[in-house]
Amino acid sequence: MDPRESLIPPETLPDLLAPGLRLISVGLNPSPASVAAQVYFAHPRNRFWPMLNASGLIDETLSPSPDSMRRLFEAHRIGFTDLVKRSTPGVAQLRAADYRAGASALRMRLHGLAPRAIWFQGRTPWSQYLRYTSGEAPAAVWGLQSQTLDGVPVWVTPNPSPANAAFPLDVLTAQLASLANWLARRP
Structure with a gap:
């Protein structure tokens, strides 16, 4: 490895x-703060971590850090990815080409992983995924969807x-608690 490569910030x-994960979280796309920290949902005002800690999905209190990400993945079997892997400061910078490419890539990344559930963080990533993989874009409701991804x-x-x-x-927190309760009832 070229020693200069370590000086190049991740994109x-x-x-x-x-x-076989218990759950896979799918966000829209990473924020610059998350990329800089190399931690999902790292922006200091993002409510992911307080929501997670209060929801009952995990039995400990975690904060945005690489150690917490490792703990979520290894101990709680929760995986993470995004619909669009390109970092932007907001949704306004994303274009149809980002969603189209992202949906196709996400489909390939998730294929065959067979988690117990896939958790889309927001209606936009789910509806854009459906639009560019199946041509349908039904209005997403909160909670369990009528569609599955490869039966998941x-x-x-x-x-x-x-x-x-x-x-x-x-x-x-209540929305995530509903998912946590549903997962707890599933074998």
């Missing part, structure tokens, strides 16, 4: 994926981004 977040149940919850202020933390 995106690595996927944390493996066969899909859940959609509001995006915890600070830009999505319409949903307060207690609503986000």
Whole structure:
């Protein structure tokens, strides 16, 4: 390896994926703060971590750090990826070409992994995924979807981004708690 390569900042977040996970989280795309920290949902105002800690999905309190990401993946069997891997400061910078390429790539990344469920963080990643993989774009509802991905149940919850202020933390937490309860009832 060229020693200069370590001086080049990463352009995106690595996927944390493996066969047989309990849950795979699919975000829209990484923020510059997340890429800089190499931690999903690392923006200090993102409500992902408080929502996760209060939801009952995990039995410990974690904070945005590489160690917490490793703990989620190894101990709690929760994987992470994004629909679009290109980092942007907001959704306005994403184009149809990003969604088209991202949907195709996501389909390939998830194929054969067979998690117990796939969790889309927001209606936009789920509806854009459907639009560019199946040509359909039904209105997503919160919670369990009628469509599956390769037979895997899909859940959609509001995006915890600070830009999505319409949903307060207690609503986000309740949505994730519903997913946690559903997972706890499944073998």
